[in-house]
Amino acid sequence: MRIGGGDGDGLIKVRNLDKKYVRGSEEIHVLQGLNLDVDKGDFLAFMGPSGSGKTTLLNLLGGLDVPSAGSITVAGDEITRLSGGKLTAWRARHVGFVFQMYNLIPVLTAFRNVELPLLLTGLGKAERRKHVETALGVVGLGDRQQHYPRQLSGGQQQRVAIARAIVADATFLLCDEPTGDLDRRSADEILNLIDLLVRDHGKTVLMVTHDPRAAERAQQVLHLEKGVLVEGAPSALRA
Amino acid sequence: MKFLPLIFANLLRKKVRTALTIGSFAVALFLFGLLATIRVAFSQGVDVAGADRLMVINKVSIIQPLPLPYRDRILRIPGVKQVTWANWFGGVYVDEKNFFPQFAVDADTYRDMYPEFVIPDDQWKAFREDRAGAIAGKLTADKYHWKIGDRIPIRGTFLSGVFEFNLHGIYRGTRPQDDTTQFWFHWDYLNEKMPASYKNMIGWYTLRIENPDQAVRVTRAIDETFANSPYETRTMTEKAMAASFAKQMGNIEFVLLSIGAVVFFTLLLVTGNTMAIAVRERTGELAVLKTVGFPDWAVLMLVLAESVLVALLGGGLGIALAKALTLRGDPTNGLLPVFYLPPQPIAAGVAAALLVGVVAGFLPAFSAMRLRVVEALRRV
Numbered sequence A: 001m002r003i004g005g006g007d008g009d010g011l012i013k014v015r016n017l018d019k020k021y022v023r024g025s026e027e028i029h030v031l032q033g034l035n036l037d038v039d040k041g042d043f044l045a046f047m048g049p050s051g052s053g054k055t056t057l058l059n060l061l062g063g064l065d066v067p068s069a070g071s072i073t074v075a076g077d078e079i080t081r082l083s084g085g086k087l088t089a090w091r092a093r094h095v096g097f098v099f100q101m102y103n104l105i106p107v108l109t110a111f112r113n114v115e116l117p118l119l120l121t122g123l124g125k126a127e128r129r130k131h132v133e134t135a136l137g138v139v140g141l142g143d144r145q146q147h148y149p150r151q152l153s154g155g156q157q158q159r160v161a162i163a164r165a166i167v168a169d170a171t172f173l174l175c176d177e178p179t180g181d182l183d184r185r186s187a188d189e190i191l192n193l194i195d196l197l198v199r200d201h202g203k204t205v206l207m208v209t210h211d212p213r214a215a216e217r218a219q220q221v222l223h224l225e226k227g228v229l230v231e232g233a234p235s236a237l238r239a
Numbered sequence B: 001m002k003f004l005p006l007i008f009a010n011l012l013r014k015k016v017r018t019a020l021t022i023g024s025f026a027v028a029l030f031l032f033g034l035l036a037t038i039r040v041a042f043s044q045g046v047d048v049a050g051a052d053r054l055m056v057i058n059k060v061s062i063i064q065p066l067p068l069p070y071r072d073r074i075l076r077i078p079g080v081k082q083v084t085w086a087n088w089f090g091g092v093y094v095d096e097k098n099f100f101p102q103f104a105v106d107a108d109t110y111r112d113m114y115p116e117f118v119i120p121d122d123q124w125k126a127f128r129e130d131r132a133g134a135i136a137g138k139l140t141a142d143k144y145h146w147k148i149g150d151r152i153p154i155r156g157t158f159l160s161g162v163f164e165f166n167l168h169g170i171y172r173g174t175r176p177q178d179d180t181t182q183f184w185f186h187w188d189y190l191n192e193k194m195p196a197s198y199k200n201m202i203g204w205y206t207l208r209i210e211n212p213d214q215a216v217r218v219t220r221a222i223d224e225t226f227a228n229s230p231y232e233t234r235t236m237t238e239k240a241m242a243a244s245f246a247k248q249m250g251n252i253e254f255v256l257l258s259i260g261a262v263v264f265f266t267l268l269l270v271t272g273n274t275m276a277i278a279v280r281e282r283t284g285e286l287a288v289l290k291t292v293g294f295p296d297w298a299v300l301m302l303v304l305a306e307s308v309l310v311a312l313l314g315g316g317l318g319i320a321l322a323k324a325l326t327l328r329g330d331p332t333n334g335l336l337p338v339f340y341l342p343p344q345p346i347a348a349g350v351a352a353a354l355l356v357g358v359v360a361g362f363l364p365a366f367s368a369m370r371l372r373v374v375e376a377l378r379r380v
């Protein structure tokens, strides 16, 4: 049971999540009492039309934004109760983000990009190097440490971004259309990599995607419709 | 400091812009260094003045003379310990443009009055034994490559003819700001050549008092002694004398302060603007840093560090260049005998650059800190 409010000892519990945006006099009610349960090691895909609130949901799950109402609990911490600084620290410890546009720092090498989250930890230089090399090894870019983003293909850049997301051993990964900007082959490589992270490294992954072939890889596909998640095929297709 | 590579990478991202900003700081601080040097040059007399020394000049102006017999009457005034005197001699060495001050001094008393000037005893002795002897400051001697034993021809201005002096000694200053451009010769020798009406007249007296606290009383006592005489006096501390000289040069302090303020204010705007642009074009990246968990203060410090680093690099470069220039000596051929940039203005300049760096960087850094990740990411 993922979306109905289950027994409640999963990794992530979302209850009655509400998010409204106010733009001028207009109020957009994006999430309307959304529920979700995620267990450790799950690989979920979120689908839904553009503007349905997928990014909004990921931002809330990752502690980048705060809901209008409802709660999110991750591994026992109710993050919707954490304030600014604490939320940032929580995010650094638990969340790995992967974006559609890779979002690497262009003036830093692959190595330094991946190292960024570790700068916030107490790790020494040698330990940081070890972690970065491991992460880059996992994504298959052990030999590209000193390359700058512009010297890498889109797929490679996204793999660097994934290395950055896993380097600090995040509790779960949030991927917002990670293959949206890639050609088929690179996209498949990224999906294989995410598969690998889930199967061999026990990572928990929540992925937003437009691409049905990407969604296929997930253990379950959830659709965001009218502010809540529904299972299976979108209602429009079912009808 | 593990964030340093990130700060440097950011600085190097727009190399021309960074170079220009560093250059602005360098130019501003170079200018500041020069202004400070000029200020020191003009006010050096004020700084080097002996607290226990007074000067007595003609009340009308320093170029009017005083009679030599005043010396004994001054010495009798309670609180006065020593007296010496000198005359200005505006002679020309080879060419008009070779300017250095020439004083006809009393060989018996002058040296004791100015312990900040050091001359080896044997040189002083040789000077005293030769009526045509002379002593030169180190800076002037070096400039004209004089050696002890040289004959120095000085053409008189108010006295006609060329005077040949024998250089017997070279004096040094004990502090960097001491004026070592002066040229001394015997007052007796000058007095001999003076026309009858100017005989036994001196330019000014310098006297030492027993206690600086008595300066006001002694000053008044001297001026009262000579009131209503044909040669009324004006007595003041050496410091006041130097300050009034500096004032004659115009209100240099004010001019320098105004220039300095304008320069630093401009620098503030230039740097502030540059940093604001830097932050704006990096909005997405700053959002990424926050996403991966950089706390607000770390983002603030990153931007601030960048601005401060530019300020320190540029400021340090500029002030170092100014210092280097002053080490090469007075570029004006003698107008600024003390061409020296002391450590205090160097420290003040670096501090000012640092302050500009912090202030200019603060608003952009603050806006980077306040950046809302979700909105910033939506914009990329």
Ligand SMILES: Nc1ncnc2c1ncn2[C@@H]1O[C@H](COP(=O)(O)OP(=O)(O)O)[C@@H](O)[C@H]1O
Pocket (backbone or CB within 6 Å): A021, A022, A023, A028, A030, A048, A049, A050, A051, A052, A053, A054, A055, A056, A057, B374, B375
């Ligand atoms: N910061 C915001 N302010 C106002 N409206 C927003 C903001 N963020 C998102 N929205 C609106 O919320 C809706 C959901 O956006 P989003 O979560 O980005 O959708 P998706 O990722 O599914 O395309 C859209 O209508 C969007 O315009």
Ligand SMILES: [Mg+2]
Pocket (backbone or CB within 6 Å): A054, A055, A056, A176
């Ligand atoms: Mg989206």
